[in-house]
Amino acid sequence: MLILVINCGSSSAKYQLFDIESKRHIAKGIVERIGEKRSGCENHYESIRIIKDRLLNDGAFVESVSEIKGIGHRVVHGGEEFGEAVIIDKKVIESIEMSSELAPLHNPPSLEGIRACKRYFPGIPQIAVFDTAFHQSIPPHAYIYGIPFIFYKKYKIRRYGFHGTSHRFVANEAARILKKPIRKLKLVTVHLGNGCSMAAVLSGKSVDTTMGFTPLEGLLMGTRSGDLDPAIVTFLMEKEGFGIRRINEILNKESGFLGVSGISNDMRDVLSEMKKGNRRAAVAFEIFVYRIKKYIGAYAAVMGGLDAVVLTGGIGENVTRIKKELSRAFRPVLRGQAKFLIIPTNEELLIAEDTYRLVRNKRLSAEGGSD
Ligand code: ADP
Numbered sequence: 160m161l162i163l164v165i166n167c168g169s170s171s172a173k174y175q176l177f178d179i180e181s182k183r184h185i186a187k188g189i190v191e192r193i194g195e196k197r198s199g200c201e202n203h204y205e206s207i208r209i210i211k212d213r214l215l216n217d218g219a220f221v222e223s224v225s226e227i228k229g230i231g232h233r234v235v236h237g238g239e240e241f242g243e244a245v246i247i248d249k250k251v252i253e254s255i256e257m258s259s260e261l262a263p264l265h266n267p268p269s270l271e272g273i274r275a276c277k278r279y280f281p282g283i284p285q286i287a288v289f290d291t292a293f294h295q296s297i298p299p300h301a302y303i304y305g306i307p308f309i310f311y312k313k314y315k316i317r318r319y320g321f322h323g324t325s326h327r328f329v330a331n332e333a334a335r336i337l338k339k340p341i342r343k344l345k346l347v348t349v350h351l352g353n354g355c356s357m358a359a360v361l362s363g364k365s366v367d368t369t370m371g372f373t374p375l376e377g378l379l380m381g382t383r384s385g386d387l388d389p390a391i392v393t394f395l396m397e398k399e400g401f402g403i404r405r406i407n408e409i410l411n412k413e414s415g416f417l418g419v420s421g422i423s424n425d426m427r428d429v430l431s432e433m434k435k436g437n438r439r440a441a442v443a444f445e446i447f448v449y450r451i452k453k454y455i456g457a458y459a460a461v462m463g464g465l466d467a468v469v470l471t472g473g474i475g476e477n478v479t480r481i482k483k484e485l486s487r488a489f490r491p492v493l494r495g496q497a498k499f500l501i502i503p504t505n506e507e508l509l510i511a512e513d514t515y516r517l518v519r520n521k522r523l524s525a526e527g528g529s530d
Contacts (some may be wrong), residue, residue: 161185161226162511162518163214163280165207166233167272169264170194172206176220176227177511184507186220188213191403193268203268207275230276230285231514233324233506234269236290239315244292244513246521247273247285255287261315261372286514292419293323296364301461304372318376319439320368323348325359326508327365329469332502334363337467345462347455350504351481352472353424355380358459367461369454375410378454379447382422384414386450406446419443426474455485456492465497471504 160179166173176186190206192198199409200206214220221227221293232247238258245251259266269287276285302318310316324350333348334341341363348358355378369377369385379385392410395401396468398505399407409418417424420443422432432440459465468489469481479501486499 160228160515161221162514163227163230163281164233164507164509164510164514165210165230165272165276166266166335166507167203167206167265168356169268172203172210172268172272173507173509174210175507176214177508178430178505179511179515182512184214184505186214186218186228202274203271207279213278224283227280227283227341229514229518230280230379231510232269232273232276232285233290233510234285235265235290235321236319237287237291237295238319239295239317241287241289242295244286244288244510244517245424246517251287263317264463265471271378284518286517288324288510290321290323290405291319293327294318294358294365294368297367301367308335316372318368320356320358320365320372321370321374322354322356322358322511323365325471325504326356326368328359328506328509329504330473333469333500336500336502337498339466342468345459345464347458347468349451349455349475350468350472351451351474352379352476353381353471354383355472355474356446357454357458359461361508367458377421378450379424379443381426382412382415382417384410384418400508409415416443416447419446422466426478428480441512448481452482452485452488455489459493459497465493467500470499470501476501476503 162177164177169229171189171248171357172193174188177184183383190200190209193200193206200209206450211224234255236258238254238261239319240254255266255270274286297318325373328344329348331341333346334344338345341517346360348360351354354374357378358365377385378416392406396406415424416426416429420430420432420440422440429440429443432445434496455468456503468485482499482501489497
């Protein structure tokens with residue numbers, strides 16, 4: 160069965176066409192620089208037409224769209240409403256619209272992608288898989304911030320967490336590799352890409368995560384600051400006369416590895432400068448590893464133990480030095496009881512599998528439950 164996975168980011172649309180039985184993609188690509196003149200793609204709606212064209216005409220991956228049995232969309236923010244993947248209908252679209260305020264750069268492109276798929280892939284069931292969904296199992300003591308409760312009520316300010324699909328994928332893979340049922344495992348999953356986050360996964364459920372109300376909190380990232388004293392924000396606004404837009408830019412686009420090292424947001428550049436003896440590059444890397452260490456300790460305490468730490472994402476999968484440093488640091492504390500694993504993430508495959516499961520259930524219930 161063929162399942163199409165669409166990931167509409169702020170300025171790109173990625174796609175993969177999966178043959179679900181073999182768990183392999185048969186086509187994969189990206190429409191980039193959406194909205195820029197030279198890209199030839201005005202908006203995300205248009206990007207779906209381009210994707211259809213590539214699948215049917217350029218690559219001849221399918222002869223007709225009806226060969227595709229389901230379309231899975233990555234949607235960044237599902238608010239408090241979605242704890243798992245859902246079949247998209249009018250109500251789901253309304254809910255995603257309502258969560259757009261919480262993810263203004265990401266949810267609107269996803270909605271455009273969904274609307275365009277309705278037109279260009281008519282009659283094919285569409286499924287939404289949310290980045291936030293896996294973290295909906297986090298208890299209130301981990302998701303309520305210490306500010307007046309009225310702001311949670313009024314604006315839904317709370318910890319949501321992101322990268323949920325990646326954390327869920329690698330947690331399941333870890334259980335498979337460790338040959339243990341996931342309900343018996345205490346895992347810390349560490350997703351280190353351009354954005355970086357960690358999750359405490361107890362019995363297969365996320366019980367805490369480092370990203371919060373937005374993807375700014377927690378670990379040091381390429382250009383994002385991660386954790387910081389909120390008073391720094393008001394201090395800088397006062398001293399430098401920064402407005403809201405400027406302070407947002409600094410924390411999201413000019414901080415992290417880039418801000419501390421003054422070199423680059425790319426870990427490869429930071430590492431190569433570090434080798435040449437650049438002290439600020441070394442400090443950026445030390446902060447990065449230190450925070451990961453701190454959260455592993457915190458999450459082991461939260462879960463009452465630790466079976467494995469799983470590293471993934473572009474940095475987690477390639478910079479083996481991080482795994483070595485972490486396992487060395489925890490050896491005396493955990494006495495070798497926890498394993499440190501590197502597992503490549505595959506969010507798209509999990510989205511395809513969720514889509515397949517929901518499409519299959521929908522078909523079965525339409526057929527009256529017979530297989
Ligand atoms: P995204 O979050 O956009 O999916 P990735 O998971 O691809 O990003 O991770 C991007 C990060 O991974 C960048 O900081 C990049 O420097 C780093 N990275 C990718 N490959 C390597 C490598 N071979 N060695 C060190 N860092 C790498």
